[in-house]
Amino acid sequence: MLVNMNDVLIPAKKNHYAVGLFNAVNLELARGIISAAESTRSPVIMGTAEVLLPYGPLEEVSYYLIPMAKKASVPVVVHLDHGLSYDTCVKALKLGFSSVMYDCSTDSYEENVRKVKEMADLAHSYGATIEGELGHVGDNEGSAEGSSHLDDPSNFFTDPALAKDFVDKTGVDALAIAVGNAHGAYKLPPKLDFERIRTIAKTVDVPLVLHGGSGLTDNDFRQAIKDGISKVNIFTDINVAAVEAEFKKFSSMDKGLIDLIPAAVEAVKQESEKKMKLFSSNGKADLSSGASLSADIEAITKLVTQEVLKYLNK
Numbered sequence: 001m002l003v004n005m006n007d008v009l010i011p012a013k014k015n016h017y018a019v020g021l022f023n024a025v026n027l028e029l030a031r032g033i034i035s036a037a038e039s040t041r042s043p044v045i046m047g048t049a050e051v052l053l054p055y056g057p058l059e060e061v062s063y064y065l066i067p068m069a070k071k072a073s074v075p076v077v078v079h080l081d082h083g084l085s086y087d088t089c090v091k092a093l094k095l096g097f098s099s100v101m102y103d104c105s106t107d108s109y110e111e112n113v114r115k116v117k118e119m120a121d122l123a124h125s126y127g128a129t130i131e132g133e134l135g136h137v138g139d140n141e142g143s144a145e146g147s148s149h150l151d152d153p154s155n156f157f158t159d160p161a162l163a164k165d166f167v168d169k170t171g172v173d174a175l176a177i178a179v180g181n182a183h184g185a186y187k188l189p190p191k192l193d194f195e196r197i198r199t200i201a202k203t204v205d206v207p208l209v210l211h212g213g214s215g216l217t218d219n220d221f222r223q224a225i226k227d228g229i230s231k232v233n234i235f236t237d238i239n240v241a242a243v244e245a246e247f248k249k250f251s252s253m254d255k256g257l258i259d260l261i262p263a264a265v266e267a268v269k270q271e272s273e274k275k276m277k278l279f280s281s282n283g284k285a286d287l288s289s290g291a292s293l294s295a296d297i298e299a300i301t302k303l304v305t306q307e308v309l310k311y312l313n314k
């Protein structure tokens, strides 16, 4: 079922697990991600990012993401990651995305607040949720998600007191923080500032988001989630897993492209399942409020049907 970020992240924050965001730039990625979520009974967030639009235009991506989310047996958020312009975020909302990130983290603090607050009001009027970013998560060299390489990332770490002010003033539903994480594949093992995650989690009410998850160790994830992260963004790991599987299949290919499709879907599924288990979102599909609402509707429908049948049988 299609839900928004609050439906999956508020229960995650309360019960100390995290929900993964996996970018689904094409159909193989989307199929792998959804089937991993269904097989592990995990809520999931999938979508695309503004810098990934050259690989799959927003409108075309929406044609499969939204129906697939609605049809899924687990809660699925369809999210625009790193919307960089007002117009792209509005377009995503109009197409039916249930969540957007408006990334104004390279603007001044005042501009970030002003722009994100305006978008938050708009997103909420659509029944959608919004994520903002404070501090700045940079990119490892060669990242598919961007090219803002930072020489000293610690200059851009999120300030906990400012984070509270930002959330209060903008009304964002989730906050991406910079704590030593970066997009793309890490050249050197990253060192996360766990103390900072704990402090921000104590200061801010909304769920916290860790970008640049590909390449962190399993222990990094466990610790970050324990310290207060409720959403983790993953792209590089599934992006690479799909191609490695296709490469292996390539030598025994006899029908062409259609040989590679199932290999890619299966690899994305396996890699996503691994992450869902690591984040402990497996088995949590029914905790999401969207899920309980639809369960309630089902239960009410059943009761009403029984009552009507009783009446008709009299």
Ligand SMILES: [Zn+2]
Pocket: 082, 137, 145, 183, 211, 212, 233
């Ligand atoms: Zn990011």
